[in-house]
Amino acid sequence: LRDPFSNELWNKLGELSTQSDFGVLLLNNEYWGIYNLRESINEYFIQDNLGIEDFDLVRFQKWGPDLKYGTMEEWNRLVSYFDSTDFTRPEVYEEVSSFMDMNSLLNLLSLVHCSQFRSWTWGAFMVKPRGGRWSWTIWDTDRSYNTLNWNGFFEYANTTAEKWPNFIPQKLIQNERFSRELINRNCDLLNSLFDTSSIVNIYDSLVAVIEPEISAEFDRWNPGNLSRWEQNNERIRDFLRQRPSYLYDQMLSYFQLDDTVKITLKIEGNGRVKLNSLLIDQENWNGVYMSGVPISLEAWPDEGGTFLEWRGISTQNQIETDPGVNREIVAVFD
Numbered sequence: 001l002r003d004p005f006s007n008e009l010w011n012k013l014g015e016l017s018t019q020s021d022f023g024v025l026l027l028n029n030e031y032w033g034i035y036n037l038r039e040s041i042n043e044y045f046i047q048d049n050l051g052i053e054d055f056d057l058v059r060f061q062k063w064g065p066d067l068k069y070g071t072m073e074e075w076n077r078l079v080s081y082f083d084s085t086d087f088t089r090p091e092v093y094e095e096v097s098s099f100m101d102m103n104s105l106l107n108l109l110s111l112v113h114c115s116q117f118r119s120w121t122w123g124a125f126m127v128k129p130r131g132g133r134w135s136w137t138i139w140d141t142d143r144s145y146n147t148l149n150w151n152g153f154f155e156y157a158n159t160t161a162e163k164w165p166n167f168i169p170q171k172l173i174q175n176e177r178f179s180r181e182l183i184n185r186n187c188d189l190l191n192s193l194f195d196t197s198s199i200v201n202i203y204d205s206l207v208a209v210i211e212p213e214i215s216a217e218f219d220r221w222n223p224g225n226l227s228r229w230e231q232n233n234e235r236i237r238d239f240l241r242q243r244p245s246y247l248y249d250q251m252l253s254y255f256q257l258d259d260t261v262k263i264t265l266k267i268e269g270n271g272r273v274k275l276n277s278l279l280i281d282q283e284n285w286n287g288v289y290m291s292g293v294p295i296s297l298e299a300w301p302d303e304g305g306t307f308l309e310w311r312g313i314s315t316q317n318q319i320e321t322d323p324g325v326n327r328e329i330v331a332v333f334d
Contacts (some may be wrong), residue, residue: 001206002236004036006115006141008202012193013107016049016127016137022210033217034210041125041139043069054130059139062122062162074099074128082167087174093181096172097133103277104135106185109152109169111138113186113247114194116150116239119143121165145239148246153254183251183293184276190244191287192278199240207233251290258291261323269333270302294320301333308332 004020011017020038024031039045046057046069056070065075078099085092096102112120123140155163156170172178193199210217218226248260265285267273272281276296289295298318299307309315311330321329 001203001210001233002142002144003038003140005203005206006111006117006138006144007038008206009111009115009193010107010138012202013111015104015107016135018045018137018139024213024216031216031220033220034213041068041137046127050127050129052129055132056128056130058126060120060122060124060126060165064164068125070128074134075126078134079167082171085171087171087178088176090175090177092175093177099128099133101133101135102178102181105168105172106181106277108136108138109182110185110189113152113250114189114243115141115144116147116152116243117141117144118147118150118152118155121163124165145236148239148242151250151254153250179255180293183255183257183290184295186247186251187287187289188275188277190247191289194240194244196241196244200237203233203236203240248288255290255293257293260288261291262326263287263289263295263323264328266328266330267333268330269308270305271307271331271333272300272302273331274298274300289323291324292322294322296320297329297331299331299333306334308334 004022007017007020018039018041020036023035023037024033025035026032041057041059043057046055047053054070056072056074057068058072058075059066059068065072067075081096081099085095093102108120108124111117117123117138119140120138123138123143125137125139126134127137128134153173156166156173159166159170173182214229215226218224218229222228251257252259263286265273265275265280265287267281267283272279274280274297275287279300296318297310297320299310301307307317309332310319311332313319313321313329
Protein backbone atom coordinates (compact mmCIF):
# COMPACT_ATOMS: atom_id res chain seq x y z
CA LEU A 1 0.00 0.00 0.00
CA ARG A 2 2.87 2.43 0.62
CA ASP A 3 3.61 3.00 -3.06
CA PRO A 4 0.04 3.67 -4.28
CA PHE A 5 -0.51 5.77 -1.14
CA SER A 6 2.45 8.05 -1.89
CA ASN A 7 1.38 8.38 -5.52
CA GLU A 8 -2.11 9.34 -4.38
CA LEU A 9 -0.57 12.11 -2.24
CA TRP A 10 1.70 13.22 -5.10
CA ASN A 11 -1.33 13.47 -7.35
CA LYS A 12 -3.21 15.53 -4.74
CA LEU A 13 -0.28 17.97 -4.79
CA GLY A 14 -1.06 18.55 -8.47
CA GLU A 15 2.09 16.79 -9.67
CA LEU A 16 2.56 14.33 -12.53
CA SER A 17 1.80 10.90 -11.06
CA THR A 18 1.41 7.40 -12.43
CA GLN A 19 -2.01 5.80 -12.35
CA SER A 20 -2.53 2.35 -10.92
CA ASP A 21 -5.15 -0.19 -9.99
CA PHE A 22 -5.31 -3.28 -7.80
CA GLY A 23 -5.97 -6.70 -9.24
CA VAL A 24 -5.73 -10.38 -8.44
CA LEU A 25 -3.37 -12.64 -10.37
CA LEU A 26 -4.02 -16.28 -11.23
CA LEU A 27 -1.29 -18.42 -12.82
CA ASN A 28 -2.66 -21.52 -14.52
CA ASN A 29 -5.79 -21.06 -12.39
CA GLU A 30 -3.73 -20.98 -9.20
CA TYR A 31 -4.41 -17.99 -6.94
CA TRP A 32 -1.29 -15.82 -6.76
CA GLY A 33 -2.50 -12.88 -4.69
CA ILE A 34 -3.01 -9.12 -4.93
CA TYR A 35 -1.01 -7.04 -7.39
CA ASN A 36 -0.78 -3.32 -8.00
CA LEU A 37 -0.72 -2.60 -11.74
CA ARG A 38 1.05 0.69 -12.42
CA GLU A 39 2.02 2.76 -15.45
CA SER A 40 5.70 2.74 -16.32
CA ILE A 41 7.49 6.07 -16.47
CA ASN A 42 8.96 6.28 -19.96
CA GLU A 43 8.72 8.49 -23.03
CA TYR A 44 5.18 7.26 -23.80
CA PHE A 45 4.00 8.16 -20.30
CA ILE A 46 5.40 11.69 -20.70
CA GLN A 47 3.99 12.10 -24.19
CA ASP A 48 0.52 10.92 -23.14
CA ASN A 49 0.33 12.99 -19.95
CA LEU A 50 2.13 16.20 -20.94
CA GLY A 51 1.38 16.20 -24.67
CA ILE A 52 4.99 16.89 -25.65
CA GLU A 53 7.37 15.14 -28.03
CA ASP A 54 10.70 16.91 -27.50
CA PHE A 55 11.99 16.50 -23.95
CA ASP A 56 14.65 14.95 -21.74
CA LEU A 57 13.77 12.26 -19.18
CA VAL A 58 16.31 11.29 -16.52
CA ARG A 59 15.79 8.57 -13.94
CA PHE A 60 17.68 8.60 -10.64
CA GLN A 61 19.49 5.32 -10.10
CA LYS A 62 21.77 4.31 -7.23
CA TRP A 63 24.78 4.57 -9.52
CA GLY A 64 23.88 7.91 -11.14
CA PRO A 65 21.58 9.63 -13.63
CA ASP A 66 20.05 7.28 -16.19
CA LEU A 67 18.93 8.91 -19.45
CA LYS A 68 15.61 7.40 -20.56
CA TYR A 69 14.83 9.78 -23.41
CA GLY A 70 16.35 12.81 -25.08
CA THR A 71 19.91 13.93 -24.43
CA MET A 72 22.09 14.70 -21.40
CA GLU A 73 22.96 18.20 -22.61
CA GLU A 74 20.52 20.08 -20.33
CA TRP A 75 21.23 17.77 -17.41
CA ASN A 76 24.97 18.36 -17.73
CA ARG A 77 24.31 22.09 -17.83
CA LEU A 78 22.33 21.79 -14.58
CA VAL A 79 25.14 19.86 -12.88
CA SER A 80 27.72 22.39 -14.08
CA TYR A 81 25.66 25.24 -12.63
CA PHE A 82 25.38 23.51 -9.25
CA ASP A 83 29.11 22.76 -9.24
CA SER A 84 30.18 26.32 -9.99
CA THR A 85 27.65 28.56 -8.24
CA ASP A 86 27.69 30.32 -4.87
CA PHE A 87 24.24 29.46 -3.55
CA THR A 88 24.35 32.01 -0.75
CA ARG A 89 23.74 34.76 -3.32
CA PRO A 90 20.11 36.02 -3.05
CA GLU A 91 19.61 36.01 -6.83
CA VAL A 92 20.32 32.26 -7.04
CA TYR A 93 16.69 31.38 -6.30
CA GLU A 94 15.47 33.18 -9.41
CA GLU A 95 18.33 31.79 -11.50
CA VAL A 96 17.46 28.21 -10.57
CA SER A 97 13.76 28.95 -11.08
CA SER A 98 14.52 29.75 -14.71
CA PHE A 99 15.45 26.11 -15.45
CA MET A 100 13.85 24.15 -12.58
CA ASP A 101 10.22 24.15 -11.41
CA MET A 102 10.77 25.14 -7.77
CA ASN A 103 7.17 24.39 -6.84
CA SER A 104 7.63 20.80 -8.03
CA LEU A 105 10.96 20.45 -6.20
CA LEU A 106 9.53 21.89 -2.96
CA ASN A 107 6.61 19.47 -3.20
CA LEU A 108 9.02 16.58 -3.71
CA LEU A 109 11.29 17.45 -0.78
CA SER A 110 8.33 18.15 1.51
CA LEU A 111 6.81 14.79 0.60
CA VAL A 112 10.21 13.23 1.36
CA HIS A 113 10.28 14.83 4.82
CA CYS A 114 6.64 14.20 5.72
CA SER A 115 6.54 10.57 4.57
CA GLN A 116 10.16 9.55 5.25
CA PHE A 117 10.62 8.77 1.54
CA ARG A 118 14.29 8.05 2.15
CA SER A 119 14.89 6.34 -1.20
CA TRP A 120 13.90 9.34 -3.33
CA THR A 121 17.53 9.54 -4.49
CA TRP A 122 16.91 6.36 -6.48
CA GLY A 123 13.14 6.72 -6.75
CA ALA A 124 12.54 9.86 -8.78
CA PHE A 125 12.52 11.08 -12.37
CA MET A 126 13.17 14.54 -13.80
CA VAL A 127 11.63 15.68 -17.07
CA LYS A 128 12.40 18.83 -19.05
CA PRO A 129 10.46 19.91 -22.16
CA ARG A 130 12.64 21.57 -24.75
CA GLY A 131 12.73 25.24 -23.78
CA GLY A 132 10.97 24.47 -20.48
CA ARG A 133 11.99 23.68 -16.92
CA TRP A 134 12.87 20.52 -15.05
CA SER A 135 10.04 19.03 -12.97
CA TRP A 136 9.71 15.83 -10.97
CA THR A 137 7.74 12.65 -10.68
CA ILE A 138 8.18 9.78 -8.23
CA TRP A 139 8.70 6.04 -8.43
CA ASP A 140 9.25 3.21 -5.95
CA THR A 141 8.14 4.87 -2.72
CA ASP A 142 7.65 1.77 -0.57
CA ARG A 143 10.59 2.65 1.72
CA SER A 144 8.41 5.16 3.56
CA TYR A 145 6.23 5.54 6.67
CA ASN A 146 8.60 3.42 8.78
CA THR A 147 11.03 5.44 10.90
CA LEU A 148 9.54 8.30 12.90
CA ASN A 149 12.84 9.97 13.83
CA TRP A 150 14.42 9.81 10.34
CA ASN A 151 15.91 13.25 9.65
CA GLY A 152 15.96 14.16 5.97
CA PHE A 153 17.80 17.44 6.60
CA PHE A 154 20.88 15.61 7.88
CA GLU A 155 20.58 13.35 4.82
CA TYR A 156 21.41 16.29 2.54
CA ALA A 157 25.04 15.99 3.64
CA ASN A 158 25.09 12.35 2.55
CA THR A 159 26.37 12.36 -1.03
CA THR A 160 27.62 8.78 -1.13
CA ALA A 161 27.22 6.84 -4.36
CA GLU A 162 23.54 5.93 -3.93
CA LYS A 163 22.69 9.34 -2.39
CA TRP A 164 24.30 11.40 -5.16
CA PRO A 165 21.14 13.49 -5.98
CA ASN A 166 21.44 15.11 -2.55
CA PHE A 167 23.74 17.63 -4.24
CA ILE A 168 20.59 19.51 -5.32
CA PRO A 169 19.04 20.21 -1.88
CA GLN A 170 22.48 20.35 -0.26
CA LYS A 171 23.38 23.35 -2.40
CA LEU A 172 19.95 24.99 -2.45
CA ILE A 173 19.59 24.87 1.34
CA GLN A 174 22.44 27.38 1.49
CA ASN A 175 20.13 29.94 -0.10
CA GLU A 176 18.10 31.89 2.46
CA ARG A 177 14.98 32.17 0.33
CA PHE A 178 14.99 28.48 -0.55
CA SER A 179 15.39 27.51 3.12
CA ARG A 180 12.44 29.71 4.00
CA GLU A 181 10.34 28.27 1.16
CA LEU A 182 11.19 24.71 2.18
CA ILE A 183 10.27 25.35 5.83
CA ASN A 184 6.97 26.89 4.80
CA ARG A 185 6.21 24.15 2.28
CA ASN A 186 6.77 21.50 4.95
CA CYS A 187 4.41 23.43 7.23
CA ASP A 188 1.88 23.79 4.39
CA LEU A 189 1.78 20.03 3.89
CA LEU A 190 1.61 19.30 7.61
CA ASN A 191 -1.33 21.72 7.88
CA SER A 192 -3.21 20.29 4.91
CA LEU A 193 -2.44 17.01 3.16
CA PHE A 194 -0.62 15.50 6.17
CA ASP A 195 -3.01 16.87 8.77
CA THR A 196 -3.76 13.90 10.98
CA SER A 197 -7.52 14.43 10.66
CA SER A 198 -7.37 13.71 6.92
CA ILE A 199 -4.19 11.77 6.09
CA VAL A 200 -5.27 8.60 7.91
CA ASN A 201 -8.57 8.69 6.01
CA ILE A 202 -6.72 8.84 2.69
CA TYR A 203 -4.65 5.82 3.67
CA ASP A 204 -7.71 3.91 4.89
CA SER A 205 -9.49 4.59 1.61
CA LEU A 206 -6.82 2.43 -0.06
CA VAL A 207 -6.94 -0.17 2.70
CA ALA A 208 -10.68 -0.54 2.01
CA VAL A 209 -10.02 -1.37 -1.66
CA ILE A 210 -7.97 -4.51 -0.98
CA GLU A 211 -9.33 -5.53 2.43
CA PRO A 212 -12.03 -7.85 1.00
CA GLU A 213 -9.27 -9.85 -0.71
CA ILE A 214 -6.81 -10.00 2.21
CA SER A 215 -8.05 -13.30 3.65
CA ALA A 216 -7.38 -15.03 0.34
CA GLU A 217 -3.97 -13.32 0.10
CA PHE A 218 -2.98 -14.65 3.53
CA ASP A 219 -4.36 -18.11 2.80
CA ARG A 220 -2.02 -18.21 -0.20
CA TRP A 221 1.13 -16.70 1.29
CA ASN A 222 0.94 -16.65 5.09
CA PRO A 223 -1.81 -18.92 6.44
CA GLY A 224 -3.04 -18.28 9.95
CA ASN A 225 -1.29 -14.91 10.41
CA LEU A 226 -4.01 -12.47 9.38
CA SER A 227 -3.42 -10.35 12.49
CA ARG A 228 -0.26 -8.97 10.83
CA TRP A 229 -2.44 -7.15 8.32
CA GLU A 230 -4.07 -4.90 10.91
CA GLN A 231 -0.88 -4.56 12.95
CA ASN A 232 1.03 -3.29 9.92
CA ASN A 233 -1.76 -0.91 8.95
CA GLU A 234 -1.85 0.47 12.48
CA ARG A 235 1.92 1.03 12.34
CA ILE A 236 1.48 3.26 9.33
CA ARG A 237 -1.43 5.09 10.95
CA ASP A 238 0.73 5.69 14.02
CA PHE A 239 3.49 7.06 11.81
CA LEU A 240 1.05 9.45 10.13
CA ARG A 241 -0.26 10.67 13.48
CA GLN A 242 3.15 11.17 15.08
CA ARG A 243 5.40 12.27 12.21
CA PRO A 244 4.35 15.97 12.27
CA SER A 245 5.72 16.59 15.78
CA TYR A 246 9.04 14.97 14.81
CA LEU A 247 9.31 17.06 11.63
CA TYR A 248 8.52 20.31 13.43
CA ASP A 249 11.24 19.52 16.00
CA GLN A 250 13.72 18.67 13.23
CA MET A 251 13.10 22.01 11.51
CA LEU A 252 13.46 23.92 14.78
CA SER A 253 16.80 22.25 15.44
CA TYR A 254 18.28 22.23 11.93
CA PHE A 255 17.39 25.82 11.07
CA GLN A 256 17.95 27.07 14.65
CA LEU A 257 14.47 28.53 14.98
CA ASP A 258 12.87 29.71 18.19
CA ASP A 259 9.51 27.95 18.28
CA THR A 260 6.40 26.93 16.43
CA VAL A 261 3.45 29.33 16.43
CA LYS A 262 -0.25 28.76 15.96
CA ILE A 263 -1.92 30.93 13.33
CA THR A 264 -5.68 31.43 13.35
CA LEU A 265 -6.82 32.73 9.97
CA LYS A 266 -10.30 34.20 9.72
CA ILE A 267 -12.16 35.30 6.61
CA GLU A 268 -14.88 37.94 6.88
CA GLY A 269 -16.95 38.51 3.77
CA ASN A 270 -16.76 36.80 0.40
CA GLY A 271 -13.27 35.76 -0.54
CA ARG A 272 -10.42 33.32 -0.12
CA VAL A 273 -6.86 33.53 1.11
CA LYS A 274 -3.72 32.06 -0.41
CA LEU A 275 -1.33 31.28 2.44
CA ASN A 276 2.02 30.27 0.92
CA SER A 277 0.95 27.36 -1.31
CA LEU A 278 -2.45 26.76 0.34
CA LEU A 279 -5.77 28.18 -0.86
CA ILE A 280 -8.04 28.62 2.14
CA ASP A 281 -11.79 29.28 1.95
CA GLN A 282 -12.81 28.41 5.52
CA GLU A 283 -14.15 31.15 7.78
CA ASN A 284 -11.90 29.87 10.56
CA TRP A 285 -8.67 28.00 9.87
CA ASN A 286 -5.79 27.02 12.15
CA GLY A 287 -2.23 26.11 11.24
CA VAL A 288 1.21 25.76 12.80
CA TYR A 289 4.17 27.67 11.37
CA MET A 290 7.59 28.89 12.50
CA SER A 291 8.42 32.03 14.42
CA GLY A 292 10.97 34.06 12.49
CA VAL A 293 10.02 32.59 9.10
CA PRO A 294 7.76 35.02 7.18
CA ILE A 295 4.66 33.61 5.53
CA SER A 296 3.04 35.07 2.42
CA LEU A 297 -0.63 36.02 2.35
CA GLU A 298 -2.67 36.96 -0.70
CA ALA A 299 -6.35 37.96 -0.63
CA TRP A 300 -8.59 36.61 -3.39
CA PRO A 301 -12.01 38.36 -3.39
CA ASP A 302 -14.92 36.55 -4.99
CA GLU A 303 -16.14 37.79 -8.37
CA GLY A 304 -17.53 41.28 -8.00
CA GLY A 305 -16.10 41.66 -4.51
CA THR A 306 -13.34 43.78 -3.04
CA PHE A 307 -10.62 43.11 -0.52
CA LEU A 308 -10.59 45.69 2.26
CA GLU A 309 -7.76 44.88 4.67
CA TRP A 310 -5.77 42.50 6.79
CA ARG A 311 -7.28 43.83 9.99
CA GLY A 312 -4.79 45.93 11.87
CA ILE A 313 -1.91 44.91 9.57
CA SER A 314 -2.24 46.26 6.03
CA THR A 315 -4.60 47.21 3.22
CA GLN A 316 -2.27 45.70 0.62
CA ASN A 317 -3.70 42.70 -1.22
CA GLN A 318 -0.48 40.69 -0.90
CA ILE A 319 1.82 40.80 2.11
CA GLU A 320 4.54 38.90 3.92
CA THR A 321 4.46 38.75 7.69
CA ASP A 322 6.48 37.05 10.40
CA PRO A 323 4.07 34.98 12.53
CA GLY A 324 6.14 35.94 15.59
CA VAL A 325 3.88 34.55 18.29
CA ASN A 326 0.52 32.80 18.36
CA ARG A 327 -1.77 35.23 16.54
CA GLU A 328 -5.01 35.79 14.72
CA ILE A 329 -5.02 37.17 11.18
CA VAL A 330 -8.30 38.45 9.73
CA ALA A 331 -8.89 38.97 6.00
CA VAL A 332 -11.79 41.39 5.45
CA PHE A 333 -13.74 41.48 2.17
CA ASP A 334 -16.74 43.66 1.30
